Structure formats: structure tokens, C-alpha cells
Amino acid sequence: MAGKNVLEIGTATPFKKGYKMDKKTIFFGEVKRFFKFILQEMKPRGKWLTPFNIISLPIMFIGFILLILRFVKGLGYATNLSQEFPWGFWIGFDVITGVAFAGGAYVITFVVYVMKVEKYHPIVKVTVLNGLLAYMFYAGALVLDLGKPWNIFNPIIGNSFGYNSVLFLVAWHFLLYMATEFLEFSPTIAQWLGWEKLQKILKSLTVGAVIFGITLSILHQSGLGALFLMAKSKIHPLWYSEFIPVFFFVSSIFAGLSMVIFEGTISHRVFKDKIDSKHHAAFDEIIFGLAKGAAITMFVYYFFKALVFIHGGQWSYLTDSWGIWYLFEVIGLVLIPCFMFAYGAKNRNLGIIRTAAILTMIGIILNRLNISIITFNWNIPAVYYPSWIEIVITLMIIFTEIWVFRWVVSRMPVFED
Amino acid sequence: MESYSYINIFETKGLEYILLICFLLLFIYFVRYIFSSKKKADENMK
Amino acid sequence: MDRRNFLKVTGGIAASLAATGLQAKEKQNDEEFVGVLTDTTRCIGCRACEKACGEAHDLLVPDVENDNALDNLRTPSEKQWTVVNRYETDVGEVFVKQQCMHCWQPACTAACLTNAMLKTKEGPVIWREGKCIGCRYCMASCPFNIPKYEYGSWNPKVQKCNMCYDRLQQGKKPACVEACPTGALMFGSKRELMEIARVRIYNHPEKYVHKIYGEHEVGGTGWLYLSGVPFEQIGFRTDLGTTPYPEYTKEFLYAVPLIFFGAPALLTGLHFLTKKDESSEE
Numbered sequence: 246m247a248g249k250n251v252l253e254i255g256t257a258t259p260f261k262k263g264y265k266m267d268k269k270t271i272f273f274g275e276v277k278r279f280f281k282f283i284l285q286e287m288k289p290r291g292k293w294l295t296p297f298n299i300i301s302l303p304i305m306f307i308g309f310i311l312l313i314l315r316f317v318k319g320l321g322y323a324t325n326l327s328q329e330f331p332w333g334f335w336i337g338f339d340v341i342t343g344v345a346f347a348g349g350a351y352v353i354t355f356v357v358y359v360m361k362v363e364k365y366h367p368i369v370k371v372t373v374l375n376g377l378l379a380y381m382f383y384a385g386a387l388v389l390d391l392g393k394p395w396n397i398f399n400p401i402i403g404n405s406f407g408y409n410s411v412l413f414l415v416a417w418h419f420l421l422y423m424a425t426e427f428l429e430f431s432p433t434i435a436q437w438l439g440w441e442k443l444q445k446i447l448k449s450l451t452v453g454a455v456i457f458g459i460t461l462s463i464l465h466q467s468g469l470g471a472l473f474l475m476a477k478s479k480i481h482p483l484w485y486s487e488f489i490p491v492f493f494f495v496s497s498i499f500a501g502l503s504m505v506i507f508e509g510t511i512s513h514r515v516f517k518d519k520i521d522s523k524h525h526a527a528f529d530e531i532i533f534g535l536a537k538g539a540a541i542t543m544f545v546y547y548f549f550k551a552l553v554f555i556h557g558g559q560w561s562y563l564t565d566s567w568g569i570w571y572l573f574e575v576i577g578l579v580l581i582p583c584f585m586f587a588y589g590a591k592n593r594n595l596g597i598i599r600t601a602a603i604l605t606m607i608g609i610i611l612n613r614l615n616i617s618i619i620t621f622n623w624n625i626p627a628v629y630y631p632s633w634i635e636i637v638i639t640l641m642i643i644f645t646e647i648w649v650f651r652w653v654v655s656r657m658p659v660f661e662d
Numbered sequence: 663m664e665s666y667s668y669i670n671i672f673e674t675k676g677l678e679y680i681l682l683i684c685f686l687l688l689f690i691y692f693v694r695y696i697f698s699s700k701k702k703a704d705e706n707m708k
Numbered sequence: 709m710d711r712r713n714f715l716k717v718t719g720g721i722a723a724s725l726a727a728t729g730l731q732a733k734e735k736q737n738d739e740e741f742v743g744v745l746t747d748t749t750r751c752i753g754c755r756a757c758e759k760a761c762g763e764a765h766d767l768l769v770p771d772v773e774n775d776n777a778l779d780n781l782r783t784p785s786e787k788q789w790t791v792v793n794r795y796e797t798d799v800g801e802v803f804v805k806q807q808c809m810h811c812w813q814p815a816c817t818a819a820c821l822t823n824a825m826l827k828t829k830e831g832p833v834i835w836r837e838g839k840c841i842g843c844r845y846c847m848a849s850c851p852f853n854i855p856k857y858e859y860g861s862w863n864p865k866v867q868k869c870n871m872c873y874d875r876l877q878q879g880k881k882p883a884c885v886e887a888c889p890t891g892a893l894m895f896g897s898k899r900e901l902m903e904i905a906r907v908r909i910y911n912h913p914e915k916y917v918h919k920i921y922g923e924h925e926v927g928g929t930g931w932l933y934l935s936g937v938p939f940e941q942i943g944f945r946t947d948l949g950t951t952p953y954p955e956y957t958k959e960f961l962y963a964v965p966l967i968f969f970g971a972p973a974l975l976t977g978l979h980f981l982t983k984k985d986e987s988s989e990e
Contacts, residue, residue, distance in 0.1 A: 321859030328785070328856050331847035359975050361982040392842020392857070392864040396822065405822040405839045411957050412845050413821035414964060452979060460971040464964055471960040475815045475849035475953050478945065490960050537696050544692055548685045555677050587696045 282438070286656050301644040308641025311634050312389065320392060325632040329622050334631035335390045337617030339639055341469050342610050343383025344419075345493070348501030350376025350426060351462035352538075358455040365531055367524050370433055370659050371512065372505055374650065377426040382646040384419040389638065411471045418465035425458040437657040467494040473616055481620035483562050483571040486553045489616070495546045500609040502539040503602040506532055510599055512654070520660045529595065536590040536598045539605065543583035550575050567623065574615065578608025741812065741831030742876070743922075743930035744885055745901040746805055747908065748942065749915060750892035753778060753792055753803035760887035761790045761807075764872060781943070784808075786856040789869040790884060797937040804942045805884070805893070808833060808854045808869035809922060810930030815953030816846035816855055824866075825855075831898070831930050832871035840866060851926055851948050871930070901932055908934060927952025 315323035326333045353372040356362045388394050399405040400413055401420070407413045429451055435444035470493030477485055486492070513520060513528060520528075562568050585601035588594070611619075618629060631639075653659065755772045762769035768787040770777060778794040783806065785791075790807035810833050816825045817833060824839035825846050835855070842864055846855045858864035872882040880886070885895040894901065902923065909916045921939050922929035926948050933939070939946050 317862055319859060319861045319864060320857075321861075324859075326844075326857075326859060328783070328847070329853065331844035331857065355975075359979050359982065387843075390843070392844070393840055394842070396839065396841040399822040399839055399841060405824070407821040407823045409818045409954065409961070410821035410845070411960065412819065412843060414961070416821060456972050456975040456979065459975055460968060463971060464967055467960070471957055472845070472848075474956040474960065475819060477953075477956060478851045478948050479848075487956070487959075540696055541693065544689065548681065551681055552678055555681055556674050558674055587692065590696055591698060 279438070290655060297647075301648070304637060305641050305644050305648075308638050308644075311638055312641070315389070315634070315638070320390070323632065323634040323638070325629055325635065327627065327629065329625060329627040330618070330629035332390075332617055332621075333629055334618070334635045334639060335386055337614050338610070338631075339383050339386035339642060340390075341617055342613040343379055343386070344469060345466065345497045345500040345609055345613060346504040346606070347376045347379035347383065348462065348466060348497035349505040350379075350429075350501070351459045352498055352501050353505065354429065354455040355459050358452050359459070364527070364534060367527055367660075368505065368509060368531055370430070371509075371654070373426060373429045374433075374653060374659055375504075375508060377423065377430050378646050378650055378653075380419060380423045380426060382642050382649075384423070386639075386642055387416075387419075411468055411474070415465050415468040415472065418461045418468060422458060422461045422465060425454045425461065428454040429458065433657050433659060462497075463494060466497040467491065469493055470616075476621065479622050479624075480616060481562075481567055481571075481623040482557065483554075483559055483567060484616050484620050486557065488549070488553055492546070492549070492612075495542060495549065496609060496612065499539040499542045499546065499605060502535045502542070503605040503609070506535055506539075506598060506602040507606060510602075516654055516660065519654065524660065529593075532595060532598060533590050533593060536586040536601070539602075540583050540586035540590060543579055543586065543605070547575065547580050547583060550579070567620065570615075570619075574608060574611050578604055578611060582608065739829050740897045740899060741810075741930055742871070742896065743810060743831060743898045743901055743932060744871070744882065745894045745896070745905055745932045745934065747892050747894070747905075747934045748802055748804050749934065749936045750890045751792070751803040751805065752890055752892075753794055753801070754889060755792050756887040756889060757805055757884035757893065758788065758790055758792060760883040761869075762788065764875070764883035765789060767867075778803075784854060784856060784869070786858045786865075786867040789867065793943060795942045797941045799936050802935070802937060802942050804933075804944075806943075807884075807931065808871070809852050809925075810869075810871055811926055811953070812928040812930065813926075813952035813954050815849040815851060815926070818954035818957060819845040819849040821845070828873065830873075830876060832873045832876065833868075833930075834870040834873050835866050835868060837865060842866075849953065851945070851953060898928075898930060898932070905932060905934055921946075924950040926950070927955075 311323060320326055324333055324335070349372050353365055353369055357365050357369045388397065391397060400407060400416060428447065432444045432448045432451065435441075435447055467490035470489035470491075473480060473485070473489055474487070509528065509532070513525065563572065582601040582604040585597050585604070589597035589601060622629075755770065755777070758770050759772055761767065767789060770788070778792070781793050782788075782791045790805060792803050792805045795802045795804065810831060811827075814825070814827055814833050817823070817827045819825070820840075821843065822839040822841055824836050824841075825833065826836060827833050842857075844855075844857055844866075846866065847853070847857060855866050855868045857866055872880070872884075875882060881895045882893075885893040894904065896904075902920065905920045909918055909920070915936055917935055917938055919935075919939065921933040921935065921944055922931055925946075927950065933944070935942060
């Protein structure tokens with residue numbers, strides 16, 4: 246399909262070269278053609294009544310209405326947030342967990358553009374696209390949670406810089422990282438629009454963007470953990486440690502890798518026709534490679550957890566239900582999937598690797614929610630659970646992201662080299 | 663805070679170093695286990 | 709220039725030099741943080757402070773005679789910046805006023821990404837509406853759970869005691885201190901209040917527990933408490949430690965520029981190291 250677009254653009258080239266026309270006409274002609282192209286691309290393609298559409302459309306519609314109500318009536322209407330739980334599902338799941346899963350983009354760009362492991366080149370574009378969209382939607386979900394979102398420009402344009410804040414850093418890094426991710430993905434957009442010269446220029450910027458992006462990722466992945474450093478008196482000691490930032494960073498590596506495995510498996514089924522057969526064959530090898538990477542990172546992460554546990558002398562905490570919950574997370578959803586990844590990679594068993602990826606992702610979700618919600622305020626009777634509106638709006642965000650992803654993938658040359 | 667008694671914040675260091683040694687030994691085996699089928703993968707890559 | 713004049717001039721210079729030297733010190737003294745000392749042994753639970761606070765800040769003015777609010781344990785809320793609680797203890801009823809502690813190095817101001825939460829040089833921690841984006845990081849960080857949020861509003865405020873910052877600037881005392889009929893509340897610089905508190909403990913060692921809550925807690929607070937019973941029995945957390953809360957994020961924030969110096973250089977190096985192989989292949 247993308248090939249067709251290139252052809253369409255190609256037909257315009259002689260028109261551009263018609264040197265009898267003055268520059269203005271050419272310019273307006275180009276603009277007109279551009280908008281026509283965009284309009285045409287906006288049109289839906291393929292079947293409308295797929296199961297996914299039937300489920301997602303009503304939820305997105307209801308979610309949108311609820312979102313309006315949330316801004317009119319305040320956070321109390323839409324959420325179960327309270328004075329004891331200032332941060333709930335939108336921060337704990339959408340932002341903190343969502344961004345961890347978007348970590349795949351910086352890991353894969355590191356491997357491909359810095360380490361030059363060409364094997365992973367076929368998945369780099371789609372991973373960057375996933376990362377970009379994840380940041381736009383999940384980091385963007387932060388805005389829904391703000392009480393006075395119109396003041397969001399305060400920390401950005403500089404009339405009120407709170408340099409002392411971890412959140413200041415995280416917000417800035419989100420912004421900058423979205424820009425770098427966009428830059429990394431932009432050659433594909435230029436290619437889609439048929440702007441070859443621009444594509445070349447943008448491509449030459451990729452390595453710089455990648456290096457900047459990895460640095461930003463190290464800092465804001467860990468920064469999301471550092472947000473909770475000052476919640477020392479509220480988070481259960483088994484989860485609180487001065488090393489939360491390091492844990493968040495290291496776990497974002499295998500969170501990202503698991504997400505790439507999971508998402509890749511799905512899109513290779515859904516977008517079968519867009520992926521050439523050579524790429525298909527290479528994909529299994531890629532998954533084995535990613536599984537090895539995930540296994541080693543998780544192994545190191547597990548021992549790091551053990552070190553902090555021993556240093557804290559936290560044996561006595563293991564006796565109650567919090568302790569069992571902790572062991573379930575650290576052994577059941579880190580160590581076991583770690584061995585599953587290793588076993589699957591060695592014995593070339595895709596099924597086990599996929600199961601391990603899903604277990605790892607559940608582990609990451611649990612870990613992030615444990616720190617931000619579940620063990621937060623463990624020592625007071627108040628509890629928080631998300632309201633149905635919070636969940637519907639979260640689903641709306643996820644579905645919208647998938648819609649945009651699908652739109653981009655079916656139009657831009659994401660799966661091609 | 664109220665007490666003025668001795669606190670040793672490095673009490674657990676010995677245990678931590680034992681953990682470290684365990685880690686190093688296990689890590690070698692673990693990596694060797696994972697990459698023992700490496701040749702095959704390398705061939706496919708090329 | 710005769711000798712007398714010379715002396716005068718040099719003396720004058722020396723004096724003025726000394727004065728400037730002193731001035732720096734004095735200036736620091738001028739800006740010493742103010743606070744309030746709450747002596748819970750003197751509190752009778754009349755809740756005049758709650759009433760005065762509500763009146764001073766256009767918040768809820770409780771109907772002290774009829775609302776029986778003391779029957780329940782309350783916390784300051786988005787409608788009330790201060791509340792008094794009653795605790796049954798070994799020595800009978802003890803009343804404790806609760807409000808923002810006005811930490812010396814507050815977690816909330818370190819958390820705030822717009823400086824909406826501000827530690828003023830006088831000592832009170834204040835919140836400024838025009839700056840706030842409503843992220844509630846201050847609430848997540850505060851070890852005393854003090855900032856409260858107007859969840860019911862489309863344009864929510866963060867509500868917390870500001871030690872009557874406006875009144876202080878007019879040279880007045882905080883409204884609650886002024887309203888207190890028994891002298892359970894005392895306003896002054898933290899230095900003075902610490903001395904007074906120590907003197908009270910020294911003079912009545914049997915009446916007080918030998919601890920001033922707020923002296924060292926989370927690095928020291930502006931609001932101080934004296935008690936006749938162990939502080940755990942009257943709703944205080946004594947496990948918060950003495951480290952100022954911003955210290956917990958200090959190392960991470962230090963590491964940010966470090967990583968920004970190091971990581972791009974390392975990555976660029978790796979990029980060129982691996983590039984060599986590629987060119988030799990070509």
C-alpha cells in the first residue's frame with residue numbers, strides 16, 4: 246500500500262520540474278496536493294466491523310464523554326482519589342507503567358544504532374513508533390490528572406522553574422524525549438509523504454537523536470522511580486529503597502523487551518500482509534535474541550533486589566501477607582520468567598518466550614502499582630482502588646493509541662527497510 | 663533517635679559479599695547456559 | 709589631617725567594616741525562621757484556634773459548641789487548615805492541634821515543579837495558586853499528609869496552613885495563636901521557642917516527656933510540640949527520621965547532570981567504535 250503512495254507522489258515530480266510555472270504556483274500546487282494526499286490518507290481502509298472496532302469504538306466514545314465530565318466536574322467526580330491517595334490509576338498505571346513498557350525504543354535503538362547489531366534493524370522503526378505513541382498517550386495521560394492543566398506552561402516556558410523537583414525533570418524529559426522519538430521516526434513520515442530530500446536530512450540526524458534519546462531515557466525511567474523517594478514514610482519498606490531509580494531503570498529494559506516481543510507477536514499476525522517473508526523469517530531469530538537480553542537483565546535485576554533486601558535486613562517483613570506478595574512479585578514474576586526466557590532462548594521455544602514475556606509484563610505492572618498504589622499508605626486503613634471511570638478512560642487511551650498505531654502502520658512504510 | 667547507643671550500618675556487608683560471590687558464579691553458568699546454542703544463531707544471522 | 713581626625717576617620721572605617729561584617733550575621737538573624745510552640749499539656753480542647761483559622765482564611769468556621777467533632781479523630785482537610793483531636797491516654801484526655809508543620813526543609817517545596825509551594829524566608833510554607841498545576845506531588849511527598857486537595861472543583865486548590873503569612877507580614881501573630889486562651893500556642897523564632905520548651909521540660913521534668921517534637925523530625929520543623937505522654941500515643945509518627953526529606957532526592961538530582969555528561973560521550977564513543985567495523989566491511 247505504501248508503495249502505491251510513493252507512486253502517486255512520483256507522478257507529481259514532473260509537475261514540480263515544470264520551470265515555466267512561477268514559484269508561487271508551484272508552492273500552492275504542492276500545498277494543495279499535500280492536503281489532498283493527507284485527506285485521502287485519512288480515509289479508513291479495510292473492513293469496518295472487526296471485533297476490535299466493535300469493542301473499542303463504544304469504549305472510546307464513552308471515555309471521551311467521561312473525559313469532558315472530568316474536566317467540568319473535577320477529579321473527584323471521575324476518580325477515587327482521596328486526600329490519602331493523591332495519585333491513582335492514571336499516574337500509577339498509565340504514566341508510570343506505560344512509560345516503562347515504552348522502554349523498548351531506547352533499548353532497540355541502542356542495539357541497532359550504537360552497537361550496530363543489524364539483526365534487529367527490521368524492528369527498529371516499529372519499536373520507535375510504539376515508543377513515540379506510548380509517550381504521547383501514556384506520558385500525555387499525566388495532563389488528564391492535573392488539576393490546573395492550563396498552568397502546565399509554568400514549568401516549561403520558565404516563569405516558574407522548580408529545578409528542585411524530580412517531576413520537573415521528568416516532565417522536561419518527557420517533552421524532549423517525545424521530540425527525539427519524533428525525530429527518530431520522522432524519516433519514515435518523510436518517506437510516506439515522498440519528501441526524499443527531507444528524508445535524507447532527517448536520517449542523518451538519527452544517530453544524534455538516538456544518543457540524546459538514550460540519555461534522556463536513562464534519566465526519566467529512573468526519574469519516575471525517584472518521584473517516590475520522598476514517599477519514604479508511606480511505601481512499604483520491602484518496596485521502598487534508595488535504589489528505586491536504579492530498579493526502575495533496569496526493569497524498564499526488560500519491560501521494554503517483553504513489550505517488543507509481545508507487541509511484535511501480535512502485529513506479525515495482524516499486519517501479516519505488510520511484512521515481507523524475509524522479515525518474517527528473521528523475526529523468530531530476533532525474538533530469541535531479545536529473550537536472551539531480557540533473561541540476563543532480569544537475572545541481574547533479581548540479584549540487585551536481593552542485595553537491597555539483605556542490606557535492609559528485611560527478613561522480618563517476609564512473615565506477613567505483604568512479604569508473600571513481595572516474594573510473589575520478585576520470584577514469581579521476575580526470577581521464574583527470567584529462567585523461562587533463558588530456557589526458551591536456548592531451546593528455541595517461542596511459546597515459552599511469549600509466556601515469559603506476558604509474565605514479565607504482569608510483573609512490571611505489579612511492581613509499578615505496588616510502589617505507586619498498592620503498598621502506598623500500607624500503614625493506614627485507607628485503601629484505593631480505581632473507579633470504573635478511571636478504567637474506562639484508561640482503556641480509551643489504550644484503544645486510541647492502538648488506532649493511531651494501526652493508522653500509521655497501514656499507511657507509512659514502517660515494516661519495510 | 664532518642665537513644666545514644668551504637669548503630670552499625672555495615673552489619674550486613676559480609677552477607678552482601680557472599681551474595682556477590684554467589685551472583686558471579688551463577689552468572690557465569692547462566693550466561694553459558696543461554697549462549698550455549700549461540701553458534702546456530704550466529705549462522706542464521708549471517 | 710590631624711591625628712584626631714585621622715583616628716576618627718580610620719575608626720569610622722573600621723567601625724563600618726565591622727558593622728558590615730556584623731550586618732551579614734545580623735541579617736541572617738533577622739531571617740531566622742519563625743514557628744509556633746504547641747504545649748499539649750496546656751491545651752483544653754476549646755477549638756478556638758479552629759474557629760479563628762476558619763475566620764482568618766475564609767474557610768469552614770466550625771460550630772464548636774454543637775458539632776461534637778472531638779468524638780472522632782480528624783485530620784486537617786481542604787475546608788479546615790487546622791483541627792484539634794482528643795486522645796485518651798495514661799494521663800487522661802490530651803488535646804492535640806494539627807496543622808502544617810512548616811518544615812525547615814520541606815518535602816512539598818522540593819516536590820513542587822513550579823515553586824507553587826514555597827518555603828518563605830520567614831519560615832512559613834505557603835502555596836501560590838497562579839503557579840500550581842495541580843499535580844499533587846506535594847501531597848504524595850509530605851510526611852505529615854498535610855496538603856489537601858479540592859477534588860470536587862474543576863479548578864482545584866491545594867489547601868494547607870500558611871502560618872497566616874499575610875498576618876505575619878502586617879506584624880501580627882497567626883490567628884490561632886492569638887485566639888488561644890490558655891497559652892498552649894506560642895509564636896516566636898524557632899530559637900526562642902526551643903529555649904522556652906527546654907526550660908519547661910527542665911523545670912517540670914515529671915510533667916513532660918523529654919522530647920520536643922519537631923526539634924529534629926524530618927530535619928526540624930517550624931511547629932514544635934511538647935507533650936506529657938509519649939508522642940506515639942497522641943497521633944504523632946515518631947518513625948519519620950531526622951533526615952530532611954529533600955535529601956532523599958538530592959543524590960538523584962545530582963546524578964542528572966553527571967549522566968548527561970557521561971552517557972552521550974560514552975554512547976558516541978561506542979557508536980564510532982562500532983562504526984569502524986562497518987566501514988572495513990564496505
